[in-house]
Amino acid sequence: MRLALTLAALILVAAAPPTKRLSVTLPDGEGLLPERYGVSADAANSNCLACHSAAMITAQPRLTRVQWGETIAKMRNVYGAPIDPADDKAILDWLVAD
Ligand code: HEC
Numbered sequence: 001m002r003l004a005l006t007l008a009a010l011i012l013v014a015a016a017p018p019t020k021r022l023s024v025t026l027p028d029g030e031g032l033l034p035e036r037y038g039v040s041a042d043a044a045n046s047n048c049l050a051c052h053s054a055a056m057i058t059a060q061p062r063l064t065r066v067q068w069g070e071t072i073a074k075m076r077n078v079y080g081a082p083i084d085p086a087d088d089k090a091i092l093d094w095l096v097a098d
Contacts, residue, residue: 037098
């Protein structure tokens with residue numbers, strides 16, 4: 001039985017048409033949040049882009065540091081975002097940089 005399966009698999013593989021060359025365009029970093037006024041976006045990039053696009057984040061209205069803190073807490077507590085509390089300060093620094 002196992003031999004028959006192996007043979008069948010080999011025949012299928014052998015009968016498969018030659019693989020076409022696929023052209024895949026990889027993201028080139030344009031989807032990342034940019035540094036703002038010298039403040040690095042690294043923490044926001046690694047904590048927010050799993051669920052949101054950079055454009056969604058940058059399109060947000062200006063909020064205060066406290067309001068952004070509440071948003072981060074909501075992402076973590078309501079939506080289960082695995083945001084390391086040690087990153088909160090760096091994320092907030094970037095969100096309110098101006
Ligand atoms: C685990 C996924 C996840 C991560 C990570 C995440 N969010 Fe969200 N976020 C959501 C969901 C779900 C919603 C609600 C639906 C929506 O608006 O897209 C939301 C909504 C929002 C909103 C809309 C306003 C609001 O309060 O609902 C903002 C602003 C936001 N997120 C910012 C952030 C920022 C900033 C980060 C990084 C610190 C982040 N999110 C990380 C899942 C996530």
